[in-house]
Amino acid sequence: MFKPHSSLKKGDRFRLGNNSGVDDQLDAVTSVSGRSRCSKVNTLLNSIKVTSLKFGMIESSALEDISSSNTNEIKHGVTLTWENLTVVSDKKATFKISNLLRKKEKNCSSKNTIINNVSGIAQSNEILAIMGASGAGKTSLLNALNFRNNQSLNVYGEIKVNGQLIRSQNELSSISGYVQQNDLFIESLTVKETLIFQAMLRMDKSISKEKRFKRIEEVIHDLNLKKCQNFAVDIQGKKGVSGGEKRRLAFACEILTDPLILFCDEPTSGLDSFIALSVIECMKSLAKQGRTIICTIHQPSSEIFELFDRLCLVSDGKLAFNGPINKCNQFFESQGYQVPVNYNPAEFYVKTLAFVPSDKENSLEKLKKICDGYEKSDYYQNLTREIKEVCDNKSFQDRINMNTKNE
Ligand SMILES: Nc1ncnc2c1ncn2[C@@H]1O[C@H](COP(=O)(O)OP(=O)(O)OP(=O)(O)O)[C@@H](O)[C@H]1O
Ligand SMILES: [Mg+2]
Numbered sequence: 001m002f003k004p005h006s007s008l009k010k011g012d013r014f015r016l017g018n019n020s021g022v023d024d025q026l027d028a029v030t031s032v033s034g035r036s037r038c039s040k041v042n043t044l045l046n047s048i049k050v051t052s053l054k055f056g057m058i059e060s061s062a063l064e065d066i067s068s069s070n071t072n073e074i075k076h077g078v079t080l081t082w083e084n085l086t087v088v089s090d091k092k093a094t095f096k097i098s099n100l101l102r103k104k105e106k107n108c109s110s111k112n113t114i115i116n117n118v119s120g121i122a123q124s125n126e127i128l129a130i131m132g133a134s135g136a137g138k139t140s141l142l143n144a145l146n147f148r149n150n151q152s153l154n155v156y157g158e159i160k161v162n163g164q165l166i167r168s169q170n171e172l173s174s175i176s177g178y179v180q181q182n183d184l185f186i187e188s189l190t191v192k193e194t195l196i197f198q199a200m201l202r203m204d205k206s207i208s209k210e211k212r213f214k215r216i217e218e219v220i221h222d223l224n225l226k227k228c229q230n231f232a233v234d235i236q237g238k239k240g241v242s243g244g245e246k247r248r249l250a251f252a253c254e255i256l257t258d259p260l261i262l263f264c265d266e267p268t269s270g271l272d273s274f275i276a277l278s279v280i281e282c283m284k285s286l287a288k289q290g291r292t293i294i295c296t297i298h299q300p301s302s303e304i305f306e307l308f309d310r311l312c313l314v315s316d317g318k319l320a321f322n323g324p325i326n327k328c329n330q331f332f333e334s335q336g337y338q339v340p341v342n343y344n345p346a347e348f349y350v351k352t353l354a355f356v357p358s359d360k361e362n363s364l365e366k367l368k369k370i371c372d373g374y375e376k377s378d379y380y381q382n383l384t385r386e387i388k389e390v391c392d393n394k395s396f397q398d399r400i401n402m403n404t405k406n407e
Contacts, residue, residue, distance in 0.1 A: 077124020177254030
């Protein structure tokens, strides 16, 4: 029989369906690896689909006693660099990881080029915001950076972590997390149950239950979810948690495994400005723990914009700027565009770089002028120098071992 979340008591346990104790299933999942683990995860997920969750037992006793100390510190951050990244749509082509090792193809048809020869850098302790008008290529760039592009797209260029070439999504996923634009949760689970479930599935099988529960408490604390930890994510059409809390829960799920890099597509979409600010403040504190955060964002308020450290502006798939946020103004001024007084700079940059269909020729000419201007500027020279410094720095490279996740 369904038991409302508010009536759950310490010592209760929860169960998936009638006969399948979640503990047994999760233990089965976490005690194996490889293909076998995959099939057990699928069984577990299927059982959730067919049997709606029934709350006979909630395992909360183990959690209540664990201190909520926030001691989780990332020792070494990482720097992500990308050079000459090009994404080309080609219906016949299949996504080949090996293409990443090649330079840009010479015969790419420009009309199919979604991302055109873009380089950049994202560092630890910082948020890099990818901005541009709708359709400029923000999501395509973010997806290319974490190997999530659609199969009909060809990706060329080099992506490196601390100067080490990344060849596959597997290599990157062991040190990174991806917060999707649309939250996908089992709606009848509470916030804490969602995290227990995610911890059992995502965290390495060698990590003890106690450590997993401790980590859950840490992320609940870090993401400010304590107040709503026993609310359902979304139940019977009645919202259990707010939009901002739901978005923070998405971050919480991703940081359970302590990723060094976090990719987020439009973390504030659909949220009002106040809640959006609280989500970006959360991102900021995650960055301050040593993470490298890369997000796309369409139209941030000026308060949100000030929280970003670095800006990557794209226009029609081309790079218009990548550098510290406080240098962007100077660059636009050097191109003849001055942010008006009391104007949100983010809005000004996006507006200036937007393609205007009704004035196609002038618009394209203006955008080309700005992007070419950036490529010839000192700001671009600085960017290429920064990328080279990271890639040439041997001690930097030694800091990261992509296979040491969760150790
Ligand atoms: N798989 C694909 N095949 C062909 N074209 C694509 C594909 N994915 C994206 N595009 C095109 O690439 C361009 C950039 O799309 P993208 O989604 O990256 O833009 P965006 O800047 O994220 O826009 P928004 O702010 O609306 O989310 C668009 O013109 C889009 O139609
Ligand atoms: Mg997008």
